[in-house]
Amino acid sequence: MKNIKAIVFDLYGTLYDVQSVSQACEECYPTHGESIALLWRQKQLEYTWLRSLMGRYVNFEQATEDALRYSCAHLKLPIDAETHRHLSDAYLRLSPHRDTPAALQRLHNAGIPMGVISNGSHNSIAQVVSNSNLSWAFRELISVETVQVFKPHTSVYVLAEKRMGQPKENILFVSSNAWDATAASHYGFPVCWVNRYNGVFDELEAKPTYVASDLGRVADALLAEQVST
Structure with a gap:
């Protein structure tokens, strides 16, 4: 070099390690932690790419929160405001x-x-x-x-x-x-x-x-x- x-x-x-959020996800949704974390990261990336192509920038926190809502809806897991906030904040404690x-x-x-x-x-x-x-x-x-x-x-x-x-x-x-x-x-x-x-x-x-x-x-x-x- x-x-x-x-x-x-x-x-x-x-x-x-972005998959370190799976522990928080598992605490909120037993047996689903890894599935949520994987899909959440995938959608988080997709939303950043799509927003860049569309010229519709939002900050990373918003993209992350939107991806979490999608992931829970896709996995048919209900999510209330308190849980949503708790898990979103996990991305600040990776x-x-x-x-x-x-x-x-x-x-x-x-x-x-x-x-x-x-x-x-x-x-x-x-x-x-x-x-x-x-x-x-x-x-x-x-x-x-x-x-x-x-x-x-x-x-x-x-x-x-x-x-x-x-x-x-x-x-x-x-x-x-x-x-x-x-x-x-x-x-x-x-x-x-x-x-x-x-x-x-x-x-x-x-x-x-x-x-x-x-x-x-x-x-x-x-x-x-x-x-x-």
């Missing part, structure tokens, strides 16, 4: 992946500037990071709210480059979402796809520059390059 001067991470799925804190600490100790670029709103990104006690790791918390369109729109990746203060060829873009990694690659970032679950990369005329099984391997590669230079 030569000439990397900064790193920008995707938030949902990459640094944080658990980091197990490899996240240690990898961020190593990169931070090495003095590598790090940022987050996320579909989350300014508020949701700040709360997720703060609630997990990882605010110290990031120089920039960058939200699509600034450009009023969701990833994978090109303007989001332009924003990430501007905020990190380095040319795109010197910023490593790290995502576990293949569609996000694809768009970042098309924009011109060197891209690391974090393939935790041995998945298959999307066929969208781009390939990641690097593939790692977890964030610890990303840190290994970056820090080894620093030592060698």
Whole structure:
């Protein structure tokens, strides 16, 4: 990973485990927790993409709340206002992946500037990071709210480059979402796809520059390059 001067991470799925909401879902709907969490995430993504195509932006909290209502209706599970609020708030308390804190600490100790670029709103990104006690790791918390369109729109990746203060060829873009990694690659970032679950990369005329099984391997590669230079 030569000439990397900064790193920008995707938030949902990459640094944080979106399926960690299944515990809260299970508490509210016994035996349905995993089904709700999976469908909820799928519809959340679909709503961000569809709203971007329609030019009908709402913030991430609204998209998440709408996706939850759909998921419960689809699964024929009644949901009252209190339960809806409780589960929606679970997205502000996501658990980091197990490899996240240690990898961020190593990169931070090495003095590598790090940022987050996320579909989350300014508020949701700040709360997720703060609630997990990882605010110290990031120089920039960058939200699509600034450009009023969701990833994978090109303007989001332009924003990430501007905020990190380095040319795109010197910023490593790290995502576990293949569609996000694809768009970042098309924009011109060197891209690391974090393939935790041995998945298959999307066929969208781009390939990641690097593939790692977890964030610890990303840190290994970056820090080894620093030592060698």
